[in-house]
Structure formats: structure tokens, C-alpha cells
Amino acid sequence: xxxxxxxxxxxxxxxxxxxxxxxxxxxxxxxxxxxxxxxxxxxxxxxxxxxxxxxxxxxxxxxxxxxxxxxxxxxxxxxxxxxxxxxxxxxxxxxxxxxxxxxxxxxxxxxxxxxxxxxxxxxxxxxxxxxxxxxxxxxxxxxxxxxxxxxxxxxxxxxxxxxxxxxxxxxxxxxxxxxxxxxxxxxxxxxxxxxxxxxxxxxxxxxxxxxxxxxxxxxxxxxxxxxxxxxxxxxxxxxxxxxxxxxxxxxxxxxxxxxxxxxxxxxxxxxxxxxxxxxxxxxxxxxxxxxxxxxxxxxxxxxxxxxxxxxxxxxxxxxx
Amino acid sequence: xxxxxxxxxxxxxxxxxxxxxxxxxxxxxxxxxxxxxxxxxxxxxxxxxxxxxxxxxxxxxxxxxxxxxxxxxxxxxxxxxxxxxxxxxxxxxxxxxxxxxxxxxxxxxxxxxxxxxxxxxxxxxxxxxxxxxxxxxxxxxxxxxxxxxxxxxxxxxxxxxxxxxxxxxxxxxxxxxxxxxxxxxxxxxxxxxxxxxxxxxxxxxxxxxxxxxxxxxxxxxxxxxxxxxxxxxxxxxxxxxxxxxxxxxxxxxxxxxxxxxxxxxxxxxxxxxxxxxxxxxxxxxxxx
Numbered sequence: 156x157x158x159x160x161x162x163x164x165x166x167x168x169x170x171x172x173x174x175x176x177x178x179x180x181x182x183x184x185x186x187x188x189x190x191x192x193x194x195x196x197x198x199x200x201x202x203x204x205x206x207x208x209x210x211x212x213x214x215x216x217x218x219x220x221x222x223x224x225x226x227x228x229x230x231x232x233x234x235x236x237x238x239x240x241x242x243x244x245x246x247x248x249x250x251x252x253x254x255x256x257x258x259x260x261x262x263x264x265x266x267x268x269x270x271x272x273x274x275x276x277x278x279x280x281x282x283x284x285x286x287x288x289x290x291x292x293x294x295x296x297x298x299x300x301x302x303x304x305x306x307x308x309x310x311x312x313x314x315x316x317x318x319x320x321x322x323x324x325x326x327x328x329x330x331x332x333x334x335x336x337x338x339x340x341x342x343x344x345x346x347x348x349x350x351x352x353x354x355x356x357x358x359x360x361x362x363x364x365x366x367x368x369x370x371x372x373x374x375x376x377x378x379x380x381x382x383x384x385x386x387x388x389x390x391x392x393x394x395x396x397x398x399x400x401x402x403x404x405x406x407x408x409x410x411x412x413x414x415x416x417x418x419x420x421x422x423x424x425x426x427x428x429x430x431x432x433x434x435x436x437x438x439x440x441x442x443x444x445x446x447x448x449x450x451x452x453x454x455x456x457x458x459x460x461x462x463x464x465x466x467x468x469x470x471x472x473x474x475x
Numbered sequence: 476x477x478x479x480x481x482x483x484x485x486x487x488x489x490x491x492x493x494x495x496x497x498x499x500x501x502x503x504x505x506x507x508x509x510x511x512x513x514x515x516x517x518x519x520x521x522x523x524x525x526x527x528x529x530x531x532x533x534x535x536x537x538x539x540x541x542x543x544x545x546x547x548x549x550x551x552x553x554x555x556x557x558x559x560x561x562x563x564x565x566x567x568x569x570x571x572x573x574x575x576x577x578x579x580x581x582x583x584x585x586x587x588x589x590x591x592x593x594x595x596x597x598x599x600x601x602x603x604x605x606x607x608x609x610x611x612x613x614x615x616x617x618x619x620x621x622x623x624x625x626x627x628x629x630x631x632x633x634x635x636x637x638x639x640x641x642x643x644x645x646x647x648x649x650x651x652x653x654x655x656x657x658x659x660x661x662x663x664x665x666x667x668x669x670x671x672x673x674x675x676x677x678x679x680x681x682x683x684x685x686x687x688x689x690x691x692x693x694x695x696x697x698x699x700x701x702x703x704x705x706x707x708x709x710x711x712x713x714x715x716x717x718x719x720x721x722x723x724x725x726x727x728x729x730x731x732x733x734x735x736x737x738x739x740x741x742x743x744x745x746x747x748x749x750x751x752x753x754x755x756x757x758x759x760x761x762x763x
Contacts, residue, residue: 182598285495292488311705318506345502446594
């Protein structure tokens with residue numbers, strides 16, 4: 156009796172776990188499935204495509220697109236005119252490729268990558284110095300700063316959006332593309348800085364002070380100590396914080412939508428996807444493929460740091 | 476000499492923290508006060524803004540749209556916080572047991588929390604799509620709950636609930652991890668003692684587990700209230716039919732008449748509500 160009871164209990168438990176996992180991953184399965192389906196297959200409730208369609212991935216990544224977009228007459232022209240040089244041919248092909256309303260995925264991907272990686276790097280450097288300072292040194296106002304970092308969590312993006320945009324316009328930054336890049340970069344730094352400070356501060360406090368004392372006795376100054384002792388000891392925490400900051404910037408939409416609005420060349424993926432897929436009915440496969448490719452870098456990075464990140468998240472080092 | 480070692484250290488400490496303090500001061504603290512200034516002005520995007528006193532606030536609170544947004548926000552925050560916390564608790568209790576494949580399950584459960592909002596909203600929209608979506612296939616064709624397919628995610632009646640479920644889905648990994656780490660810190664002896672006293676599973680939960688995780692639940696609820704009240708992307712990108720206060724502010728300030736003065740006023744009213752709520756909550760629930 157007891158074993159039978161136990162088996163039923165275990166079975167119910169397994170079902171519960173299965174249901175939770177299914178709830179969590181179903182939208183992702185939906186995404187993969189639809190990205191690989193042909194349009195005649197969309198209405199089919201099964202997640203398994205009847206016939207695999209790699210077309211949308213090819214289109215987004217620009218694989219195998221050179222010839223397809225060209226009108227047939229132009230293709231014939233290219234083939235039958237031997238005295239065209241290679242450059243001339245490529246120029247003609249490029250012209251046709253640009254006129255199509257193909258989603259410039261590569262460009263937006265690169266923009267997102269540049270914004271996220273550089274703002275996370277700046278934020279990280281400032282945060283390493285700051286976190287070292289308030290977790291290791293004694294001075295007046297240290298506690299106020301430490302608590303203040305937590306306090307800024309309460310300010311939502313929308314509260315700061317209007318004044319920051321107004322300032323950016325007043326300074327003339329919002330009027331030019333370069334100024335807009337600068338504004339967005341600085342804003343992403345400040346969005347990630349409190350989290351970085353908080354997470355790194357928590358980590359630095361776990362490094363035994365005696366190691367640093369030994370370094371001071373050896374005659375190293377504070378900068379040398381940070382560079383030669385603290386950084387190597389906390390390299391995994393630093394990588395984690397960097398990736399976390401990167402993810403915040405990569406996922407950001409609100410500020411990008413206001414600041415980058417009139418500069419299509421520097422769109423990030425999040426506003427690129429939103430603006431290009433306003434009418435969705437004809438292009439679900441491409442939307443899903445683009446969603447997959449947008450989520451993928453973040454998911455891969457996350458898997459790399461999962462162990463450290465979940466520790467950092469539970470100790471309160473998060474911002475949304 | 477440059478003073479004592481301690482003074483030198485203090486000077487260096489201040490110098491190291493200075494960049495962070497300057498940036499946070501200029502880009503977070505200053506804008507909050509500038510927002511206050513803007514809310515008393517008729518703001519022109521370029522050119523002079525004129526002082527209008529309290530008329531932005533008056534215009535906002537006499538507008539029925541504002542109160543509708545206020546109510547939507549209250550419902551959204553209440554149900555998302557409740558749902559995320561309860562579901563997170565269930566998942567945490569389940570994950571607190573050892574089982575084969577736990578590592579994989581742990582990774583999978585975090586996906587909703589880390590994936591970019593912009594990429595997951597499309598999957599949700601497709602799921603509820605009136606033409607192709609599985610949801611309508613189930614409730615209309617299979618179960619016959621509704622006579623015909625309709626766009627659930629855009630319908631004024633259901634959109635808010637879809638947004639709430641979406642938020643629970645997106646944020647439960649965070650709550651479950653927080654609760655789980657506290658669960659794992661509970662002293663096993665407490666449970667053994669309770670078993671000796673003849674306590675069963677449910678009693679153990681109410682007399683030991685719940686009091687032990689009371690504070691972590693309290694902080695989670697507080698954090699979720701703050702974050703969910705400020706949420707923008709999770710709602711705006713999913714559906715255009717749910718106007719919480721941040722979404723309402725966005726529409727006021729950046730679309731149509733670009734009324735940034737009123738936008739500032741709304742965001743500050745929201746901030747004031749949030750702050751007063753936090754103070755009340757910290758005193759009553761967390762008893763600090």
C-alpha cells in the first residue's frame with residue numbers, strides 16, 4: 156500500500172513539474188515552430204511543421220538571397236553581358252537588394268551589439284571603482300551612497316524619460332545622429348550602473364581583507380591592488396555583471412523608441428522589430444525567426460553565467 | 476605629509492566613487508527634480524516653456540482617461556503581484572525537492588525572465604491570433620466555448636487579463652528563485668521536531684515554512700509592486716489595449732499633442748502614489 160501511494164505521489168509530482176516547464180517554455184516552442192513553418196501551415200495547431208521552411212532565417216541572415224530578389228530580366232541581362240566587370244555586376248545586384256523591403260536584420264543586430272557591449276563596458280569600469288570604494292574604504296557619506304544605490308531602483312523608466320529627452324533636445328544632442336548615439340549610450344550606462352555597483356559591492360565584500368593587507372605590505376597602492384588582486388580574484392563575478400548589464404541594454408525598448416525614432420540607421424533590434432512588424436499577417440515566419448535570433452545571444456550568454464547569475468539575482472542584485 | 480593614512484584612504488575612496496555619483500546624480504536625481512519643474516510648465520519641445528502653475532495637474536485629475544488608467548494600473552499591479560508570488564511559491568516548493576533532471580528544469584524555467592520582451596511578445600500574439608492561434612483553435616473549434624474566433628489580445632475585455640498572465644509568466648522565475656533560496660536555508664530540525672509532534676504536511680507548511688519565508692515573501696511583494704507599477708514594455712509591446720499609468724504617460728508625452736507637461740505631472744502623481752504605498756507597506760507588513 157505504502158509503495159503504491161508513493162508511486163502515485165511521484166507521478167503527480169512529475170506531472171506538476173512537467174506542467175510548470177511546459178508553461179515556461181511553450182511560447183519558445185511556438186516561436187521555433189512558427190519560424191520554420193510555411194504560411195499554409197500556420198493555422199495547423201500542431202507545433203511540428205509539416206514541411207521545414209528555412210527561408211525566413213536565410214532572408215534575415217542574408218544567405219542565398221543574392222540572386223532570388225533580382226527580376227528575371229535583370230538576371231538574364233547579367234548573364235548575357237560578358238563585358239560587365241565584376242564590380243559593375245555587384246553594383247547592379249546590390250541596387251536590387253537595397254530596394255526590397257527586406258528587414259535589415261544584420262544592421263540592427265550590429266547596432267544592438269555596439270550599444271549594449273560598449274555601455275556595459277563603461278558601466279562596468281565605473282562600477283568596479285565605485286564598488287571597491289564603498290565596500291572597502293571608510294569615508295563620510297559612504298553609507299548614504301550605498302543606500303542611495305538601492306533607492307534609485309524605485310524610479311521607473313517613464314519617470315526619467317521625459318526630463319532626459321527634454322535635456323537631450325535642449326543640449327542639441329537629439330537633433331543629430333551622433334548626439335543621439337551619445338545620449339542613448341549614456342542613458343544605458345546609467346540604467347545599468349546601479350545594478351553593477353550593487354552586485355559588485357556584494358561580491359567584493361566576500362573577498363578576505365587579509366589578502367589586500369598582504370598586498371599593501373608588499374608596497375602595492377590601491378590601484379595596483381585593484382588591478383592585480385581584486386580583478387583576478389573576481390573575474391567570474393565581473394563577467395557575470397558585464398553580461399547582466401549587456402542583457403539589460405540589449406532588451407531595452409522604451410528609451411530606444413523615443414530617442415532613436417527618426418534615425419533608422421541606428422535602430423536597435425527591439426525597436427526595429429516593433430516598427431517593421433506592425434502588420435503581421437503576412438510575415439509570421441519572419442517575425443518568429445527574427446524573434447529567435449534576437450533572443451538567442453541573450454540566452455547563450457545567460458547559459459554561460461547561469462550559476463553565478465542566479466546567485467546574484469537572489470541576493471537582490473536585480474533591476475527591471 | 477598629506478595627512479594620516481586614513482585621510483588619504485578617505486580621499487581616494489571619494490575619488491573612486493565620484494564618477495558613479497556624478498553620473499547617477501546628473502542622470503537620475505537631477506531629472507527627477509527637473510520633471511517636477513516641467514510639470515508646472517506648458518512644455519514646448521523646442522523653445523521657451525511657460526509657467527502654468529498647477530493647471531497640468533488639474534487637467535490630469537479631471538480627465539476620465541487618467542482615472543481609467545489608474546484603475547487599470549491598480550488591477551494590473553494587484554493581480555500580477557499576487558499571481559507571480561503565488562505561482563513562484565508553488566514552483567519553489569516543487570523545486571525544493573530533489574529529482575532527476577533538475578538542472579535542466581532550472582535552466583528552462585529561467586528562459587521567460589531573461590529573454591527580450593520584444594521577442595517573446597510575438598509568440599504570445601501568435602498564440603492568441605484569431606486566424607492562426609492555438610488558443611482560438613482550442614476554445615472555439617475544440618471546446619466550443621465561444622461561437623466564433625476573435626482577437627482576444629486586443630479585446631478591451633480580455634486584454635488586461637492576457638497582460639496579467641503574461642507578466643506572471645515573465646516574472647515568476649525571479650520570485651521562485653528568491654523563495655527557493657530562503658526555503659533551502661530553513662533548518663531541517665524544525666521539520667523533524669514538528670513530525671515528532673505529529674504535524675502533517677499541510678500543518679508543517681503553515682506553522683514552519685510560511686513563518687520562515689514571511690519576510691522574503693514580504694520583500695518580493697514589495698519589489699514586484701514597485702516594478703510592475705513602473706512596467707512599460709511588458710504591456711505596451713504585448714497589446715495596445717491596456718493603458719496603465721506608464722503607458723498612458725507615454726502616449727500623452729510622445730504621441731499626438733506631445734503634452735510633456737501633463738506627462739510629467741502623471742508620472743509624478745504615479746511616483747507619489749508609489750512612495751506613499753511603499754511607506755505604508757514597510758510600516759504595516761514588514762514592520763521595520
